[in-house]
Amino acid sequence: MPTLEDYFRKLSLHFGPQHWWPGETPFEVLVGAVLTQNTAWKNVEKAIGNLKTFRLLDPHKLHELDEETLQEAIRPAGYFRQKAKRLKAAVAWLVERFGGSMEKAAREETGKLRDELLEIKGIGPETADSILLYALGKPVFVIDTYTYRVLTRHHWVGEETTYEEMQELMQSKLPRDAKLYNEYHALMVAVGKEFCRPQARCERCPLKPYLPG
DNA sequence: GACCAGGCACATC
């Protein structure tokens, strides 16, 4: 019976290094984490490209920016009215709590940061954990729709398992290592995209044979 | 033209 570490090795061999998160700075990762909610990354790239073009990809700039202008800039990412509000809320937290510095934020304790992020309207567990892991380097395993699909299809967990339970499973069975969680989650997305779509053909999935279930 | 995409908050029973 394969272990989660076996899965990691198989995925690494098949897909190679993933170089996640696709963003140049911690703040860009935070912005991307909000914009990618239920949205293809391709669309997020356009939105972030707009922000860069107008030199708006900066905590203080975004904090001062009016919401309508922000909406227009991020329109390609979809749900642009909601996301403008959510981004403003996240940026306000960063500016007011840490003077806009992701480096300062990274020095705060992980559990405290997670609680604070979850209090922000529009930031749920996945967005919070993506920020913690990929922007702040905290050892937190991110569960997303692909991770959920891979774990359930391979019978690691049942369909009804909650976010926190899956996260706890991954973290309890793997060493507490941000680099490992980073690469592992990225690989989950890679295998999920190619082999674990809703109507997927699993024949060539590198994770076969599945666990018995 | 359906279906899907690195979710989340809120309404209603």
Place this chain on the structure above:
DNA sequence: GATGTGCATGGT
């Protein structure tokens, strides 16, 4: 507590 719905653009 569980179940349903709105949010929106863009690629396949």
